[in-house]
Amino acid sequence: MERTLLVANTSNMPVVAREASIYVGVTLAEYYRDQGYDVVMVADSTSRWAEALREVAGRLGQMPVEEGYPAYLASRLAAFYERAGLVETLSGARGSVTLIGAVSPPGGDFSEPVTSHTKEIVGTFWALSKDLADARHYPAVAWTDSFSGYVATAAKWWAEHVSNKWAEERAEALGLLVQADELARIVNLVGPEALSPAQRWVLEGANLLKEGVLQQSALDEVDSYSSPDKQFVLLDLILQIYREGQALLARGIPVQQLMQLAILGRARRIKAAYASNQLDGLRNFVKEIHAEFQRLRIEYGEPEKRSP
Amino acid sequence: MREKEYRLASAARGGLLFMRGVSGVAFADRVVIRDHRGRRRNGQVIRTSEDVVLIQVLEGTDDLDLERTWVRFLDEPVELPVSPDLMGRIFNGTGVPRDGRPRLISDLRRNVNGSPVNPAARAYPREFIQTGISTIDGLNSLVRGQKLPIFSGSGLPHNRLAAQIVRQAKLLSEDAHFAVVFAAMGVSHADSRFFEEDFESSGVLGNVVMFINLADDPPIERLILPRTALTAAEYLAYDLDMHVLVVMTDMTHYAEALREVATAKGDVPSRKGYPGYLYSDLAEIYERAGRIKNRHGSITFVPVLSMPSDDITHPIPDLTGYITEGQIVLSRELHNQGIYPPVNISPSLSRLMKDGVGKDFTREDHPRVASQLYASYARAQEIRNLASIIGAEELSEIDRRYLEFAKLFETRFVGQGEDEDRSIIETLNIAWDLLSLLPSELLSRVREADIAKYHRWEKTKTPEEA
Numbered sequence: 206m207e208r209t210l211l212v213a214n215t216s217n218m219p220v221v222a223r224e225a226s227i228y229v230g231v232t233l234a235e236y237y238r239d240q241g242y243d244v245v246m247v248a249d250s251t252s253r254w255a256e257a258l259r260e261v262a263g264r265l266g267q268m269p270v271e272e273g274y275p276a277y278l279a280s281r282l283a284a285f286y287e288r289a290g291l292v293e294t295l296s297g298a299r300g301s302v303t304l305i306g307a308v309s310p311p312g313g314d315f316s317e318p319v320t321s322h323t324k325e326i327v328g329t330f331w332a333l334s335k336d337l338a339d340a341r342h343y344p345a346v347a348w349t350d351s352f353s354g355y356v357a358t359a360a361k362w363w364a365e366h367v368s369n370k371w372a373e374e375r376a377e378a379l380g381l382l383v384q385a386d387e388l389a390r391i392v393n394l395v396g397p398e399a400l401s402p403a404q405r406w407v408l409e410g411a412n413l414l415k416e417g418v419l420q421q422s423a424l425d426e427v428d429s430y431s432s433p434d435k436q437f438v439l440l441d442l443i444l445q446i447y448r449e450g451q452a453l454l455a456r457g458i459p460v461q462q463l464m465q466l467a468i469l470g471r472a473r474r475i476k477a478a479y480a481s482n483q484l485d486g487l488r489n490f491v492k493e494i495h496a497e498f499q500r501l502r503i504e505y506g507e508p509e510k511r512s513p
Numbered sequence: 514m515r516e517k518e519y520r521l522a523s524a525a526r527g528g529l530l531f532m533r534g535v536s537g538v539a540f541a542d543r544v545v546i547r548d549h550r551g552r553r554r555n556g557q558v559i560r561t562s563e564d565v566v567l568i569q570v571l572e573g574t575d576d577l578d579l580e581r582t583w584v585r586f587l588d589e590p591v592e593l594p595v596s597p598d599l600m601g602r603i604f605n606g607t608g609v610p611r612d613g614r615p616r617l618i619s620d621l622r623r624n625v626n627g628s629p630v631n632p633a634a635r636a637y638p639r640e641f642i643q644t645g646i647s648t649i650d651g652l653n654s655l656v657r658g659q660k661l662p663i664f665s666g667s668g669l670p671h672n673r674l675a676a677q678i679v680r681q682a683k684l685l686s687e688d689a690h691f692a693v694v695f696a697a698m699g700v701s702h703a704d705s706r707f708f709e710e711d712f713e714s715s716g717v718l719g720n721v722v723m724f725i726n727l728a729d730d731p732p733i734e735r736l737i738l739p740r741t742a743l744t745a746a747e748y749l750a751y752d753l754d755m756h757v758l759v760v761m762t763d764m765t766h767y768a769e770a771l772r773e774v775a776t777a778k779g780d781v782p783s784r785k786g787y788p789g790y791l792y793s794d795l796a797e798i799y800e801r802a803g804r805i806k807n808r809h810g811s812i813t814f815v816p817v818l819s820m821p822s823d824d825i826t827h828p829i830p831d832l833t834g835y836i837t838e839g840q841i842v843l844s845r846e847l848h849n850q851g852i853y854p855p856v857n858i859s860p861s862l863s864r865l866m867k868d869g870v871g872k873d874f875t876r877e878d879h880p881r882v883a884s885q886l887y888a889s890y891a892r893a894q895e896i897r898n899l900a901s902i903i904g905a906e907e908l909s910e911i912d913r914r915y916l917e918f919a920k921l922f923e924t925r926f927v928g929q930g931e932d933e934d935r936s937i938i939e940t941l942n943i944a945w946d947l948l949s950l951l952p953s954e955l956l957s958r959v960r961e962a963d964i965a966k967y968h969r970w971e972k973t974k975t976p977e978e979a
Contacts, residue, residue, distance in 0.1 A: 417957070
């Protein structure tokens with residue numbers, strides 16, 4: 206809280222104050238930026254701000270355009286977001302303002318004016334999905350609709366601080382999720398029996414990723430915070446299970462056998478068992494995974510060798 | 514007092530009186546109108562300008578003869594006299610008794626518009642309120658000082674649910690002074706009777722203040738009614754240290770009255786003809802709920818609104834959802850299956866739940882069980898969709914268990930009796946009974962310790978064995 210400035214404008218305060226508060230916030234951010242700080246400004250919610258614009262425009266009798274918003278909505282949004290950036294201050298220091306704007310489209314409709322204009326300007330977009338939220342998958346960031354223009358920049362940081370495998374594994378995980386979404390559509394048409402064992406393992410792998418890595422519980426003191434190191438260990442752990450399983454499937458082990466492994470249930474919950482400073486526990490679990498798959502390999506390895 | 518009286522309003526249109534050449538009146542001043550038969554009506558100044566002053570007449574402008582109508586500007590805001598005698602009384606929107614008993618006499622009068630609360634003076638709501646309803650307590654817990662609306666549709670039992678909440682709501686920790694402010698806007702005589710009789714038979718009537726505007730009462734009065742009701746609630750909460758539950762039904766009728774007046778005033782319409790300031794206006798009402806630092810009382814607010822044609826993206830539920838801390842959504846589908854209360858858990862949400870449940874408030878596994886139920890039910894819904902395409906026979910053993918889980922979840926967990934007051938522990942135990950239908954490997958939201966303590970997979974039988 207000592208490093209936080211809060212500009213609060215509750216919904217029962219005058220509407221013009223709501224319109225102004227976003228500018229007050231970003232001006233404060235720029236003030237600290239000019240002193241060489243890296244500032245994050247979170248605006249919650251820009252939709253309420255746009256609504257205030259609409260309300261004031263209505264009172265001024267201005268001509269409504271899209272859904273009652275005034276014609277200058279897009280340019281106002283752009284002017285706001287463009288105040289983010291990295292600067293060299295007059296004293297030669299470096300400061301920055303990062304803007305995180307929440308957009309809350311009515312009924313989760315991303316085609317409405319505020320959302321669509323915002324998406325045109327911003328560099329990164331985290332789409333929160335209604336389906337995920339309904340399943341209480343928190344944080345409900347939809348992996349397919351979201352995008353980031355800075356993956357390559359972030360990859361450099363991960364390589365330097367955590368692991369140089371991050372970029373590769375991120376791509377692999379995203380690929381798996383996209384593939385699973387595609388397969389889920391097929392399942393909805395013809396049922397799960399139509400899938401090959403390898404495809405069913407893809408679905409299982411994606412599920413493990415969703416539940417074991419992506420979903421976090423804000424209510425759980427352990428799971429609510431995951432350090433970059435822990436994030437990577439978890440991601441790596443799930444992908445190792447997936448790869449091990451893939452290798453076993455190639456050797457003819459039935460997919461049902463893999464799905465019944467008790468270790469999968471534990472992998473789903475392991476994130477809540479060890480905090481960010483107890484990574485050894487997670488690493489030991491990786492060893493257990495390898496031992497378990499090794500056991501299966503031996504169990505099924507014998508008959509395969511005997512066959513011609 | 515600088516009261517003035519004028520005759521010869523220049524026009525009357527849709528509940529509004531237009532006066533010319535009136536000076537020295539203030540925005541939101543109270544006005545008394547005396548028609549040609551000498552009957553009094555109440556009004557409020559809603560626009561002032563150099564030439565025209567606009568008065569909103571709460572009882573409507575029907576049969577006003579402009580020639581013989583006297584308009585008296587009272588030079589005071591609209592006020593409600595308050596005293597402990599409010600309890601057990603029934604008023605209309607302007608605070609005039611409609612129970613046949615005399616007016617309230619008090620030297621304490623409060624402006625019905627309330628006063629804005631400094632955000633820094635607000636206390637954070639975190640005391641769990643047990644409503645005895647599993648879908649609310651278990652999955653979307655209500656905390657003291659929260660505003661949690663019920664989104665309903667025409668014909669759904671939102672009134673019964675609201676009455677059940679009023680009857681059963683209690684705090685687990687202490688026995689505190691408890692009061693209910695009930696505000697009804699545009700409800701039918703039958704609904705109003707239902708509430709009165711329900712409060713009477715359950716013995717809470719002595720703790721209830723009712724503000725009622727029936728469906729055939731003047732609609733303009735609905736604009737002032739929620740403000741009057743909340744003024745009473747604020748008095749009970751902050752002057753008399755009571756914990757007040759405000760139930761307000763139906764906010765849709767309020768918004769419609771607002772639209773009616775806005776159109777008559779000539780405001781630029783925004784979405785669906787509602788004025789652009791609908792959001793700010795609703796916020797003025799909803800934001801009066803809450804807790805204030807250094808005051809013992811609290812205002813917990815449960816507005817009920819019916820979604821026109823069950824559309825949750827309609828401006829009224831949409832804007833309401835942004836101001837309130839979550840919502841309870843009723844489902845026609847569950848209602849048609851005979852499940853009461855038909856709470857559709859997927860879109861329902863309580864944003865303040867996370868701070869009011871768990872170890873020190875309810876039970877340590879509560880937040881995780883809630884999350885697990887949501888996750889498993891969502892999965893079961895997917896499987897249901899699948900089963901409707903490929904048939905239930907094609908499903909795997911596990912998938913059929915999910916179907917069984919979904920069915921029992923709806924009948925045993927969501928469904929309960931109208932007089933059934935489940936404790937939170939009972940609710941959580943039912944939840945674990947249901948989760949025990951699923952193998953523990955599929956439960957990713959709970960901890961190993963929870964599974965060891967509450968999950969009874971080994972003891973339950975598979976559907977074939979049973």
